[in-house]
Amino acid sequence: MSDRPRPLTVPTEDQQQMLAEVRRFAEEGIRPRVAEMDAVGKLDPAILKTLFEMGLMGIDIPEEYGGSGMSFTDAILVIIELARVDPSVSVVCDVQNTLVNNAIRRWGTEAQKKKYLPKLATEIVGAYALSEAGSGSDAFSLRARATAEGDGWKLSGSKLWITNGYEAGLYLVFATVNPEAGYKGITCFLVERDDPGFKVGKKSAPRRRSRSSSTT
Template identity: 50%
Template sequence: FKHFLLNVLLGSADKDCQPCSVVNMAAAGGVVRTGLACASRRYLNSRLLCTRAGTRLCNHQVAPQIDRAMGFRPAPLTLLSEDEMMMKETVSKFASEKIAPLVSKMDAESNIDESFMAVEIEEKYGGCGSTFFVANLVVEELAKVDASVSVMCDIQNTLVNTLFRKLGTEEQKNMYLPKLATEYTGSFCLSEAESGSDAFSMKTTAIKDGSNFVINGSKMWISSAPHSGVFLVMANANPAVGYKGITCFLVDAGTPGLSIGKKEDKLGLRASNTCTVPEENILGQFGQGYKYAIEMLNEGRIGIGAQMVGLAQGCLDATVPYILQRKQFGKRLFDFQAMQHAVAYLATEIEAARLLVYNSARLKEAGQPFIKQAAMAKLYSSEVATRVTSKCIELMGGVGFTKDYPVEKFYRDCKIGTIYEGTSHIQLNTIAKLIEKDYNCTM
């Protein structure tokens, strides 16, 4: 069977043999993933499309080193490599020892402790030179202790650093990446007062003035703005062509005309005055900003999923020890079956969310289509975090409502997960469109 399947993958099988028949044979043998789906996260070029019409091969390509792939069994999504485990343990230790003691103070003062901000930045620029998956592990571990630090890490790694790494000129990389790795954070500036989910209806403009652009407008909900050294501002440089005029500009902190809103207002960057930037401060291509924003948000949603998984896990980790010790009516709270079932259900939901996040991260890292999976991961993990934190407060009773325990902060922090980088309804829209596309592929 392996010889026959290899011939099919190489395109040398009998012409009458259709991919669907091979899939069915593989399914009968229980080796669908080992065969056409190539089993490994490293060999996902050939994809299986499962619909009500059956299972069929979609986007058939020859996988590299196919002889190795044929004998490879997929590793569990939660099985980490040595490097991944080392980073996970390092971040966990750092979070518990360095961040946890400061959480209450940072929350009260709206401050954060900057760390792990250059996971994927190449070593020559002062970064770790690690992977996208590891970056999400870092976000998850940090979120178990404090969501504020984790989201700062997420935005820095999945949005800001990635844009520079993918689109920056050598001069821009040399100028900004070392500083982003060691000195300051960057801010991704897309949302406005009148353009939240409809982000590309932005009002901020960039008018050409000789060799410069004059940017005029305001941005809202800009994370890390008070700590940022550079702002990646999306502005429309050609409103006549609509969203296709959107361009990404680099605006350094301290640029005349750039002002930062009050932290307590949660408004971040508010460039209410005009500011001027040189033409060389365009990141990427003119008029391609909308594409860059979409690409980065698709990746960023995996990071938000990781944050919500970590937050939910951290909340459960803070709750279970309490109900294992707390006694009522002569026995521990955990001895009541209702409590046991509640904890079991919450743990199951968290694990399901984690698998969605890990799967989408692995797909992205393997260069495979991941947008639908990322939307699912972000949608489900944020909804799970909402349910878990709410239930944990109930399980702990009155003390869960006080600041003496971290559960109430997890509850407050989780709500933003269903809103930023695309609301739950936006995720549902994305998932539905891609499902329709998958089904149309079979018709």
């Protein structure tokens, strides 16, 4: 047998088995609810519950932190599989795994990992709050400020287009501690939904095309 590296596009037997389960859930548990979720612009909580139960919200969180102990590639394969049926559900899973969990795993302190990763794998949704009304692709121009206060930090500013913003219990909020330092002044804060002063704004209603609207 060849010992050449396997192309990422060819899943292993274990991955194929896992993807078959994800596909079954996507077809039976998600597809029948897609039209209704699109119409009301809201994620069905039953779907979120199953994503946690199947270990799909902590795919590459190591088992020692209560996760599924799989790889980043596994997470990507799951995200692709979910996107076949519902890109919105897929992006919920994507942000949780590839942005939130991954950032805490790579850059969090040991205490932060112990506190948050087991919860992210089993019960709380995470959000990655980077974009603002005036900074999208140009993320380094963000205006959210963080100032030292007592033994902590005070954040001021607002974020926009935050996936999972509505459902999350934990937010990775990007803010600058020193605007003069440019991108080097930007850092990330872990904000819990109940932290004083923090507020989730109103979600805009889903856009619908009226019968008389033009397509041009």
